[in-house]
Amino acid sequence: MSKAGIYLHIPFCRSRCSYCDFATDVYKSAEVVESYVSALTKEIENFPTGKTVDTIYFGGGTPSLLSPAQLDKILGTIYKNFSVADDSEITMEMNPATVTLETLKSYKNLGLTRASFGAQTFDDTELRRLGRKHTAQDVRETIELLRRADFANVSFDLIAGLPRQTLKDWTRNLDEALKLQPEHLSLYLLEIHEATPLAEQIRSGRQPLPDEDLAARMYELLLEKVSVKNYRQYEISNFAQPNFESRHNTKYWTLDAVFGFGCSAHSFDGANIRYTNEPDTAKYVEKIQFENSAIVYREEIDAASEFIFLGLRLMKGIDLDEYERKFGIELTEKYREELKRLEDLNLIEFAEKHLRLTNKGSLFSNEVFAVFV
Ligand code: SF4
Numbered sequence: 001m002s003k004a005g006i007y008l009h010i011p012f013c014r015s016r017c018s019y020c021d022f023a024t025d026v027y028k029s030a031e032v033v034e035s036y037v038s039a040l041t042k043e044i045e046n047f048p049t050g051k052t053v054d055t056i057y058f059g060g061g062t063p064s065l066l067s068p069a070q071l072d073k074i075l076g077t078i079y080k081n082f083s084v085a086d087d088s089e090i091t092m093e094m095n096p097a098t099v100t101l102e103t104l105k106s107y108k109n110l111g112l113t114r115a116s117f118g119a120q121t122f123d124d125t126e127l128r129r130l131g132r133k134h135t136a137q138d139v140r141e142t143i144e145l146l147r148r149a150d151f152a153n154v155s156f157d158l159i160a161g162l163p164r165q166t167l168k169d170w171t172r173n174l175d176e177a178l179k180l181q182p183e184h185l186s187l188y189l190l191e192i193h194e195a196t197p198l199a200e201q202i203r204s205g206r207q208p209l210p211d212e213d214l215a216a217r218m219y220e221l222l223l224e225k226v227s228v229k230n231y232r233q234y235e236i237s238n239f240a241q242p243n244f245e246s247r248h249n250t251k252y253w254t255l256d257a258v259f260g261f262g263c264s265a266h267s268f269d270g271a272n273i274r275y276t277n278e279p280d281t282a283k284y285v286e287k288i289q290f291e292n293s294a295i296v297y298r299e300e301i302d303a304a305s306e307f308i309f310l311g312l313r314l315m316k317g318i319d320l321d322e323y324e325r326k327f328g329i330e331l332t333e334k335y336r337e338e339l340k341r342l343e344d345l346n347l348i349e350f351a352e353k354h355l356r357l358t359n360k361g362s363l364f365s366n367e368v369f370a371v372f373v
Contacts, residue, residue, distance in 0.1 A: 019193070312368065
């Protein structure tokens with residue numbers, strides 16, 4: 001049986017990027033971060049002890065704004081309350097220009113095994129348009145520092161489909177990213193969220209609406225380029241060199257338990273219950289202090305359906321034996337007619353006891369997922 005993972009949300013950022021709709025707070029003072037870390041460790045201590053985990057993921061926000069002492073405090077609390085497997089993957093999301101060699105070496109000594117950082121683009125003009133505070137040179141320097149601090153598992157995020165971004169700009173970005181040889185790459189297509197400054201800039205005509213067809217061509221170009229550089233696509237947006245797939249993120253697609261701590265953190269109990277914490281940082285701290293819990297939403301999900309449409313995001317698809325073990329019925333039995341129809345349309349295929357999308361199915365993935373909802 002798969003082990004669980006832990007997600008920790010660190011909401012602070014140096015400033016707010018124009019496209020961001022995550023639960024983040026602009027960094028105000030060391031005291032605010034300190035009181036947040038105290039609430040976070042209290043929330044971990046309140047969790048039933050003894051569960052085994054093999055991934056820990058610091059997401060944000062900008063977790064690299066934590067001092068080594070704060071990271072030590074959080075990890076120490078996790079080690080006291082959970083049984084952490086020896087070979088655990090321990091990831092921290094970082095932003096360029098927020099770390100020094102000394103900090104990275106301390107993080108590494110404290111047990112981080114993986115760094116995932118938001119490069120987004122290697123074009124300074126595009127970075128400025130996104131409201132990012134770092135430059136492309138900061139990204140290059142950060143990876144150099146990570147290597148000097150002995151990080152052997154580094155991931156970049158890139159965003160395609162930025163306003164005014166051309167195919168030529170994207171090609172330059174990709175070439176630059178691949179030259180730095182990260183072990184893992186995540187690619188996101190820019191999404192415009194309603195209440196963000198970027199949405200307002202587009203509404204007022206100061207930025208053009210990104211072109212969806214162009215974004216699709218950018219995605220195709222990425223597929224071509226990564227395949228010749230020894231990366232394997234293992235999920236719709238994720239690519240890795242052999243054995244460098246994100247073990248933590250894979251837990252979301254295989255519906256394993258993930259226990260979330262911190263404001264806005266989502267959790268899944270591994271069976272059928274999802275729950276979410278208070279999104280506002282100050283209210284989260286208050287709730288933990290005075291109510292011992294910050295859960296504001298809880299729901300029972302249809303785990304058998306979610307197992308299918310999350311699993312189909314993975315290139316290897318859904319493990320049919322695993323489905324039967326978890327839900328006590330053969331998937332091919334339960335969806336006999338639907339599967340036949342999708343197979344006739346060349347949208348899905350069976351291979352090595354897995355059900356997966358075909359190339360055509362990837363293009364119509366939402367239509368395929370809808371069949372199982
Ligand atoms: S660094 Fe990330 S989390 Fe922070 S504001 Fe920018 S996009 Fe949002």
